[in-house]
Amino acid sequence: MYELKNFSEVIVKKALEEYLPKANIPCKCERCQADILAFALNRIPPRYFVSLKGEVITNFESQMVPDKARILAEVVSAAQIVATYPSHSKE
Numbered sequence: 001m002y003e004l005k006n007f008s009e010v011i012v013k014k015a016l017e018e019y020l021p022k023a024n025i026p027c028k029c030e031r032c033q034a035d036i037l038a039f040a041l042n043r044i045p046p047r048y049f050v051s052l053k054g055e056v057i058t059n060f061e062s063q064m065v066p067d068k069a070r071i072l073a074e075v076v077s078a079a080q081i082v083a084t085y086p087s088h089s090k091e
C-alpha cells in the first residue's frame with residue numbers, strides 16, 4: 001500500500017530528462033542514463049518520504065526544489081564523467 005520514495009531521485013530523474021536533449025555527450029543510451037543517475041545521486045543527500053503505491057508525483061514547482069541549481073549541476077558533471085568513462089565499450 002505504502003512505499004518509501006526518495007525525493008532526490010525523482011528530482012534528479014526529472015533534471016536528467018530536461019538536460020539530456022541538449023546534452024553534448026557521445027552516448028545517451030539507457031545504460032549511460034542509469035550511470036549518470038547513479039553518479040549524481042551518490043553526491044546528493046537522499047530525502048525519503050512515504051507515498052501511496054503507484055502515486056505519480058507531478059508537481060515539480062521550483063519552490064519545492066530549493067537546490068534545483070545544485071541538482072542540475074550534479075547531473076551535468078555526472079554526464080561529463082560518464083561521457084569520459086562510459087561503462088560500456090564505444091561502438
Ligand SMILES: [Zn+2]
Nearest residue numbers: 027028029032
Ligand atoms: Zn551508452
